[in-house]
Amino acid sequence: MARERTNVLVCAGTGCLASESEKVAKNLELIIKARGYSDEVKVVKTGCFGFCEQGPIVKIDPDNIFYVRVGPKDAKDIVDEHIVKGRKIDRLLFREPDMDEAVDKHEDMSFYKKQLRIALKNCGLINPEDIYEYIALGGYEALGKALTSMTPDAVVKEVKESGLRGRGGGGFPTGVKWEIAKEQDSNVKFMVCNADEGDPGAFMDRSILEGDPHSVVEAMAIGGYAIGADKGLVYIRAEYPLAIARLKNALSQARELGLLGEKIFGSDFSFDIDIKLGAGAFVCGEETALLNSCEGKRGEPNFKPPFPAHKGYWGHPTCVNNVETFANIPAIINRGAKWFSSIGTEKSNGTKVFALAGKVNNVGLVEVPMGITLREIIFDIGGGIPKGKKFKAVQTGGPSGGVITEKDLDTPIDYDSLLAKGSMMGSGGMIVMDEDDNMxxxxxxxxxxxxxxxxxxxxxxxxxxxxxxxxxxxxxxxxxxxxxxxxxxxxxxxxxxxxxCGLCQTAPNPVISTxxxxxxxxxxxxKDADKTKEEEKSKVKNKAVIDA
Amino acid sequence: MKIKSLDQLKKIREESMGRVNLRHGEAKGDFIEILVGMGTCGISSGARETLNAFVKEIEKEKLENVKVVSVGCIGYCHSEPTVQVNIPGHKPVFYGNITEDKVSSIVKSHIIKGEVVKASTINISHERA
The missing domain is CATH 1.20.1440 (de novo design (two linked rop proteins))
Incomplete structure (x- = not known):
């Protein structure tokens, strides 16, 4: 058999699938086979590339050519022109808004230029359903390193020193959370992953689970080792069928290789993960409500304290972290706290994934270093406001956040600066509004x-x-x-x-801030109300006059 | 099979590299590019076989950061298959009449040692606008 010379990466995230990327992949495979290139060319279905506005995305490697808005009918040209004859297909290349020239490499696009990918590093690069591709890019080495050469204390210390804060919105230091859970004297503890992403417009957790599920599995095992839990739970909404399927597949592959189960890496540490499906209630993203729902009770929050770290799932010490938070952990263990804390601002280290939506040209998922300004995200990465309209405001933090206006666009974004401006980081939804929107x-x-x-x-x-x-x-x-x-x-x-709880404590924020x-x-x-009332009054008067 | 040590994991990583080594990840840095002309004239003179031979040879020599890319016709139909080697920081080198059997010497001498195989080069005098 000839060696593969080309990989055709087709985005199989939910967004691109909705615009027929499955059919694109199928057609590519059929035509490649018909032309007799099956041995040399492989079609790979990957997770989300982030550039959802331009989907379905097809990328050809090693050529590193990025095709956008590829329909099932374009498969023939991609095979016959690009693969067989080495000719780029101009009409499928990306063009920046208001520019004629085509850009063929993603790293030259303004959408990707300012991004730094840690949590999303494998999304759009690997086949999420193949554990060997994850391993080939260094997957599970962080878990191996933690189990064979670090004590649980050392793992907690590393995460604490990295300065990683909860990416679900709260921004609580992850290392501190782990430390508290670790200090609890109990034989039974739980490591829980909060995948109940409920903020309208946010889809980073779904994309991570769809595009790189093993990173979350690996991180949960590392967390379990650190706090002394042998059981993990992923609480995920049933509305995310693809994420659930890929996560289930990842779990069974990890079990098969002994990366979950008894005595992992020959150590004394055993760990496994269960999935709990949620019915999609926003409040279940709150950790106590989430745990109630896991136990089969109504998804309602409890008064805190006791915190879950003291008394959580079935009364046992429980640590709840968000999907994106977990996705940062393997990189921190592999590359060290010092590397991670060198990225971002003083009090908010690392990167944050934002779901860019609303009145902005490049709708999609972006990962940027903390400290970047909103102007850079909306105008450089996002490509500005469509149809030449004027920017009015951006809502960050979803329904719990507030609006940020033109005058604050140059504020470097981190947890604290957004709070100071009357909004919040939240899970990273970012909805842009233009002059036509009424606040x-x-x-x-x-x-x-x-x-x-x-x-x-x-x-x-x-x-x-x-x-x-x-x-x-x-x-x-x-x-x-x-x-x-x-x-x-x-x-x-x-x-x-x-x-x-947090849901309703923050619910009035959009009103207060607008x-x-x-x-x-x-x-x-x-004013309108006053005017109409005056009109009505005068109508009544006139009627009275006529009647008289 | 169950993985029981970090070394075993690393071995599986080695064995799995073939699945992803064509991908263009972000941290890879500079690539040496081998461009093979795949116009109709190139294909009819055996460019596809040449290209696959390069891929095979690079795997055999376990070379990283080298990529083989098919490109269109560069207009030297009399010397097909044509191959262009781009080493970052060096001027591109053009080769002509590179049939399958000449691939190994180009990889061994030019790609690995940096010595151009002069006997097979062609002079390209055109400028690109």
Whole structure:
């Protein structure tokens, strides 16, 4: 058999699959076979490349040519022109907005130039369903290193010194979390992966599990070793069928090679992972609600303390970390805390994955070093606002965050700077809005979401979010008065201060922040209300005159 | 098979390299490029066999950071198959009439030792706009 000379990488992430990439891959395979090149050319289905706006993506290696918006019908040209004759297909190359010249290599595209990939390093590079490809790129060496040459204390110390903070939104130092769980005196402990990504517009956790599931499996085992847990759980929403399938496949491959199971790497450490499916409730991303749901109870939060690290799954010490947090762990163990902490800002180390969506040219998934500015993300990587419209605001932190406006675009992003600007990092959803978007309607959209998702356990959350939503509805329908604006403000702070868990404590943020930055847009509705009322009054008067 | 030590894992890594060594990861740095002309004239004079011979030879010599890429016709149809070798920091070198049997000497002398196989080079005098 001839040696393979070409790999054709086809994106098989959910986004590209939705635009027929499965068919593209199938056609490529059929035509390659028909032309007699099956021995030399391999089609590889990979995870997400991140450039979802331009999907389906097809990349030819080692040529390093990046084709965009490839349809099933383009497969013939890719084989007959590129593979057989070595000719690039100009019409399938990417063109920067407003530029004529085609760019054939991804590293020359502004979308990729400023990115730094740690958590996403294998996404779009390997076949996520093949453990040997993961191993070929150094996979499971961090676990081997930890088990054979590091004590659990040393692992915790390394993670602590790396400065890694929780990527699910809270930003709590991961090493500290592990240390607390490690210190608990108990024979039974659990390492839990939170894959209940519920923030509308965020899809980094799904993409990591779809594109590089082994990185999470490996990291959970490392975490289990560090804290002294022999059991792991992944809590993942049932709406992520592809991520679940690839994770299941990864688990069984890891078991087959003894990378999960008894006495891993010949050490005394044993570890295995179960999957728990969630029904897709936003509140189950909160760790105590998540654990309740894992136990088969209603997905409602508990009052903290006790924290899960003290009393978690079935009352045992439990450490809950997010998917993206885990995906950083193997690199930290392999390359060291010092390397990791050299990336990013003083208090936020490493990178963050953002899901860029809304009114922006290059919609997709990007991983950037902390400390980059929002302007760089939206205008350099994101390619700016479509149709020459004016930028208005960007919502970070999803329904729990707030808006950031033009004047703050040059702030270096990290956990603390976003909080200081009245928003938050959250899980990394980033929704861009242009001059056509009305901010009161945006706030209403988020409140409708949180009102639906509030679990109903505490009164401020259950009733408060509904009343805020009703008031917003009153405003946008033009029936509100100045007194209503006062009520909504007061109510927002009340819900923020008195709700039980993070969901409703942060639910009023979109209202508070849009009121702060776009007060006039609220007033516009009120003015209209006043005007219509005057008109109505005069109508009544006129009618009275006529009747008389 | 169960992996019972870090050495075993590393051995499996070695054996699996073939699955990914064509991929263009980010940390790989500079590549030596071997471009094989795959125009109709190239293919009819055996360019496909030449290209596959390069891939095989590079694997045999366990060379990293060398990639073999098929390209279109460069217009030297009288000397097909044509091959261009780009070593970062050096001027590109063009070879003509590179049939399968000449591949091994180019890899052994030019790619590994940096010595151009003068007997097979052709002079390319055109400028690229």
């Amino acid at each position: 009161v309607n945006i706030a209403k959209f988020y409140l409708e979401f949180t009102m639906d998702e509030a679990c109903g356990k505490c009164a401020p959350g259950k009733i408060g979010t509904k009343r805020i939503y009703e008031l917003l509805n009153k405003i946008t329908s033009g029936n509100a008065t100045m007194a209503d604006l006062d009520s909504i403000k007061q109510l927002s702070y009340m819900v923020k201060d008195s709700s039980l 009121m702060k930055h776009f007060w006039n847009e609220y007033l516009d509705f009120i």
